[in-house]
Amino acid sequence: MGDLDAQGNVDNSNLPAYKPRHNANATDIRRSVGVAPKVFFLEKGFESFSIFKTIEELTEETTCTEGVEIVIRGCTNGAFSNPSTIRTGSYFVKLGGTTGAVDIDNSSEIFQITRKQNKVGEALDPLEEASEGIFIPTNDPSKVALGIGITNAFHNIAGSFSQIELRIK
Amino acid sequence: MSDLGAGGTVDYSALPNYTPRYKANAIDIRRTVAPTPTQIGTKQFLADAAANVGFSGAGDAFGKTFTQLNSGVLFRVVDSASTSFCHVGISAAGLAVSDCVLLEDGDEIFIPAEDLNNISIFSNPGTAGITLSMLGE
Numbered sequence: 001m002g003d004l005d006a007q008g009n010v011d012n013s014n015l016p017a018y019k020p021r022h023n024a025n026a027t028d029i030r031r032s033v034g035v036a037p038k039v040f041f042l043e044k045g046f047e048s049f050s051i052f053k054t055i056e057e058l059t060e061e062t063t064c065t066e067g068v069e070i071v072i073r074g075c076t077n078g079a080f081s082n083p084s085t086i087r088t089g090s091y092f093v094k095l096g097g098t099t100g101a102v103d104i105d106n107s108s109e110i111f112q113i114t115r116k117q118n119k120v121g122e123a124l125d126p127l128e129e130a131s132e133g134i135f136i137p138t139n140d141p142s143k144v145a146l147g148i149g150i151t152n153a154f155h156n157i158a159g160s161f162s163q164i165e166l167r168i169k
Numbered sequence: 170m171s172d173l174g175a176g177g178t179v180d181y182s183a184l185p186n187y188t189p190r191y192k193a194n195a196i197d198i199r200r201t202v203a204p205t206p207t208q209i210g211t212k213q214f215l216a217d218a219a220a221n222v223g224f225s226g227a228g229d230a231f232g233k234t235f236t237q238l239n240s241g242v243l244f245r246v247v248d249s250a251s252t253s254f255c256h257v258g259i260s261a262a263g264l265a266v267s268d269c270v271l272l273e274d275g276d277e278i279f280i281p282a283e284d285l286n287n288i289s290i291f292s293n294p295g296t297a298g299i300t301l302s303m304l305g306e
Contacts, residue, residue, distance in 0.1 A: 010179055111210070
């Protein structure tokens, strides 16, 4: 709060130093329509990979402003598609742009997206939901890699048909 | 609203006291990209592995040497037998299962914390084990 000096003038000298608010003139997102994400569907084919691929490799998008959402849909392949709450394989996220073979062990630098593994007869999602996802904040799609699990310590199997949705914003 | 004083000067005395907005000059998070996670991992807590039974710091359990968090960490149960579960609590002397949250099949929890080892995970003996994935920043 400013004071009045002896002459009755406003004296602001006791106010802390300040500078204009950062990005003060930028578009106020509270009053603007959000930017729609770019949506990519990865169909059959991706699951044949047992390697990590970056989101940039999968979508050819080189930048984003908020992040990447990865959504794993229910299975579309015969025996796996009924009930629809069965999801395909176990999908893993790796950060930092690392690619290469999916190598799972207990100390892996991975996050498993799907809440239940695709093990025959046990692939039902415990929440009875057909899709599962994760949002990774980033401005560089090349720093987020996605891979599908193969037979490994977590008892996953590959080969089922998947629907993967990538939303980039 | 301010008034004019007798000398024509602006008189703010009718305005309430205020203080500069906290962190007024900090970066406005509404307009910046959220930090990319720095902590990531998946861990099987096997009940038959004696070393994994009992409380462990989450950082130690996931084999992390760098355990700092800025905002918190998400734990997701990605696999478990139907009768398996684990307990997650805030690290403290005398921490007991009764102080913890129970995680079981299909569960997920975000815990605000500054260090992974400020969170303790109790792998319960007598169950078939449980697998957690974690993602934190």
